Structure formats: C-alpha cells, structure tokens
Amino acid sequence: MNRRHLLAAALSAAGVLTPMGQAMAQAKYPAQVIRLIAPYAPGGTVDILSRTLAEQLSRDLGQSVIVENRGGAGGTVGADVASKAQPDGYTILFGAVHHAIAQSVYPKLGYDIRELTPVGFLGRVNHAVIVNNALPAKSVAELIPLLKKNPDKYSYATPGAGTMQHLMTEYFMNVTSTKMGHIPYRGSAPAIVDVMSGNVHMMFETMPSALQHIKAGNVRVLAVTSRQRSPHLPDVPTVMESGAPNYDATSWYGIFAPAKTPAHVVDRLNLAINNAFKDKAFSDKWVSLGADTGGGTPDELKKLTLDEVSRWAEVAKKAGITVQ
Numbered sequence: 001m002n003r004r005h006l007l008a009a010a011l012s013a014a015g016v017l018t019p020m021g022q023a024m025a026q027a028k029y030p031a032q033v034i035r036l037i038a039p040y041a042p043g044g045t046v047d048i049l050s051r052t053l054a055e056q057l058s059r060d061l062g063q064s065v066i067v068e069n070r071g072g073a074g075g076t077v078g079a080d081v082a083s084k085a086q087p088d089g090y091t092i093l094f095g096a097v098h099h100a101i102a103q104s105v106y107p108k109l110g111y112d113i114r115e116l117t118p119v120g121f122l123g124r125v126n127h128a129v130i131v132n133n134a135l136p137a138k139s140v141a142e143l144i145p146l147l148k149k150n151p152d153k154y155s156y157a158t159p160g161a162g163t164m165q166h167l168m169t170e171y172f173m174n175v176t177s178t179k180m181g182h183i184p185y186r187g188s189a190p191a192i193v194d195v196m197s198g199n200v201h202m203m204f205e206t207m208p209s210a211l212q213h214i215k216a217g218n219v220r221v222l223a224v225t226s227r228q229r230s231p232h233l234p235d236v237p238t239v240m241e242s243g244a245p246n247y248d249a250t251s252w253y254g255i256f257a258p259a260k261t262p263a264h265v266v267d268r269l270n271l272a273i274n275n276a277f278k279d280k281a282f283s284d285k286w287v288s289l290g291a292d293t294g295g296g297t298p299d300e301l302k303k304l305t306l307d308e309v310s311r312w313a314e315v316a317k318k319a320g321i322t323v324q
Contacts, residue, residue: 029265030063035091039078039098041071041187044159045125045206048289049253050094053122053273056282060272071187074160074323076102076109083111087258089265092119095256097164097312100305104313105162105323114309117261118301120273122253123286123294126232127168127225128210129239131202132195133217140223140242143202147178155181157191157200162323167312168225168249169204170319175244195219206251207232207290225249232290252308253294254301266298 034057038050047069054065070078075098085091099113129140137143147154158165161184173179183200185191188209194200196218203210204225211232214221223239224230227248239247255273257266276282277295286293316322 029089029268030061032063032090034061034063034065034089035085036065036067037078037082037091037093038067038069039071039075039082039094039096040069040159041189042069043189043209044187045208045251045290046075046094046096046253048208049122049286049291052282052285052289053094053276056276056279057269057272060275061268072160073106074098074102074162074166076106076162079113079116080110082256083116083258085258087117087261089257089261089269091258092269093256094122095254097251097253097308098162099256100308101164101167101312101316102162103309104316105167105321107322107324113256113305115259116256117259117266118298118305119255119257119261119266120270120298121294121296121301121304122255122273123277123292125251125253125291126207126230127165127204127249127251128207128214128230128233128236129202129204129222129225130192130195130210130214130219131222132198132200133220134198135201135220137222138220139237140239140244143222144176144178144243147173147176147180151179152181154201155183157183157185157195157203159188159191160184160186162316162321164249164251165204165206167315167319167321170321171249171315172204172239172244172247174319175247192219209290211290252304253291254305256301270298 036050036054038046040046050067054067057065070081079093079099082091082093137146156169195203213219221236223237223242225239274295277293283293
C-alpha cells in the first residue's frame with residue numbers, strides 16, 4: 001500500500017476522510033465475494049432466480065456473487081441472517097413479498113423488512129394453480145363446487161406457513177367460500193413433489209418453479225392468479241375469469257441489504273441490477289423463467305414494500321393467520 005492509500009485509510013479511521021479519500025475508499029467496493037442469501041430451499045423459484053441473477057451480477061461487479069440457501073420459517077430465517085450481517089454490501093438478501101407478509105403473521109420476528117435497506121426491484125412473478133393429475137376438477141369453475149361439496153377432503157401445499165402461497169390460497173378460499181386443509185413444507189420443491197405424487201391435492205405456486213412441471217405434464221394447471229392472462233400460459237384462464245371475482249395476486253422480488261448500508265454501496269448494487277435488466281440476453285432468460293423484468297430505484301422498492309406490508313396484513317387478519 002502506498003503513502004496515499006495509507007493516508008486515506010488513516011483519515012477514514014479518524015472520521016475526516018477528504019473527498020479524494022472518500023472516492024478512493026468507495027471505489028474499492030466490491031473488493032471481495034458477495035453473499036446473496038436465498039431464503040428458501042434449493043430448487044424453488046427464489047433459488048432459480050437467485051442463481052440466474054448472481055451470475056449476471058458477478059460479471060458486472062467483477063466479484064463472485066455466491067448464493068447461500070438459508071431456508072425455513074417462510075423465508076424469515078434467511079432474512080434474519082441477512083438483517084444481522086455487517087452493513088458493508090457483502091451480504092445481501094433476495095427479498096420477496098413473503099417478507100412483507102411476515103411482518104403481520106410472525107409476532108416475534110427478529111427484524112423488520114421495512115428497516116432493511118432497499119436496493120433494487122427484481123420484478124413480479126405470476127402464480128399458477130396446479131393440481132394433481134388425478135383431481136376430478138379440470139378448471140377453477142369445477143374446483144369450487146368440488147371443494148364446497150367436500151370441505152374436509154382436499155388439501156393444499158405451500159412452501160411454509162405465512163408465505164405468499166399460504167395467504168393467496170386463504171384469500172381464494174375466502175373469495176369462493178371454500179375450505180381446504182393446509183400442508184406446509186420447507187420450500188416449494190418438496191411441496192410440488194407431493195402434489196405430483198398425490199400426497200396433497202393442489203398448490204398455488206410461482207410460475208418459474210411450476211412451469212417446468214406443467215410443461216412436463218407432471219401436474220395440471222387450472223388457472224393463473226394475476227388479473228391478466230400470463231404470456232407463458234396464454235390459453236390458461238385467470239382465477240378471476242374462472243369464478244373468483246376480483247381475485248388478483250402476484251409475487252414480487254427485490255434485493256435488500258442490512259440497515260445502514262452505505263449509500264455508495266447501494267448505488268453500485270442498484271446500478272448492477274439495472275444493468276442486468278438492460279441486457280437483452282439476461283432479460284430474455286429472466287422472462288423465460290417466468291418472471292417479469294425489474295429495475296428501478298431503491299425508493300421505488302421501499303414504497304412497494306410499505307404498501308405490501310399493509311395490504312397483506314389485512315388479508316392475514318381476515319384469515320386469522322399467525323405463525324408462532
């Protein structure tokens with residue numbers, strides 16, 4: 001290290017870093033491997049998208065971005081790990097709507113998603129209503145009377161209590177006056193396996209992880225959960241047009257960093273995210289996995305997070321969902 005770098009380091013430690021020294025210090029980020037926490041089990045939507053994003057960010061940032069799966073408790077275990085990491089930009093969270101939901105369904109969370117540092121929006125993801133191939137219903141219009149006639153017979157899977165899949169299914173049952181038993185799993189991958197085997201009857205699953213099984217014929221798709229039909233499944237109707245008035249629910253994803261992460265680190269990560277979605281090859285691959293493209297400012301992600309915490313708190317309260 002030369003004298004100029006030593007001086008910058010000394011002044012930084014003393015809290016009197018000059019503008020030149022600040023620029024030199026900030027230019028160092030990133031100087032080591034970045035850990036991207038994927039708060040769900042391998043094989044699910046967050047895992048698939050995390051690894052796709054990590055590869056692109058690594059190229060842009062010039063440092064390896066390593067995905068670390070920390071599943072459990074509806075994504076809150078991984079989020080808790082990320083929230084308690086050093087705010088230096090070397091541990092970031094692949095956050096989701098699940099974390100906005102968690103604020104109202106987990107009374108003893110060790111963090112608050114609203115206090116984490118928003119970095120960049122990664123887009124929305126549609127969900128598909130998938131069922132075991134042996135289920136008699138071939139559409140949501142047929143599913144509703146089947147569930148009403150047999151309120152204690154059928155079950156649905158989720159990647160965990162308090163997840164988006166849990167709330168959107170409860171939302172569906174509330175809208176349609178139906179009832180099913182809830183079977184929570186540790187992630188989407190094992191849940192889908194049990195839908196395919198018939199151990200559980202159905203699931204409201206995100207498009208990236210459901211699409212491959214739909215195309216392979218492992219499960220049957222009845223509808224998609226967004227207000228408009230999905231370009232990935234243009235012939236599949238929405239839940240709304242199939243007999244559930246005003247039903248509209250989609251997931252979203254974003255990158256968050258621990259609270260008090262420096263602005264220059266956030267700016268660099270945000271730039272890398274926006275650059276990724278400007279890259280046609282990456283954007284096309286992202287969309288092919290079932291997600292909409294993302295991008296935008298940290299402030300936009302912050303507003304979305306606040307709005308979604310409020311929206312899903314109302315749904316959770318109505319359904320009486322609490323996870324201890």
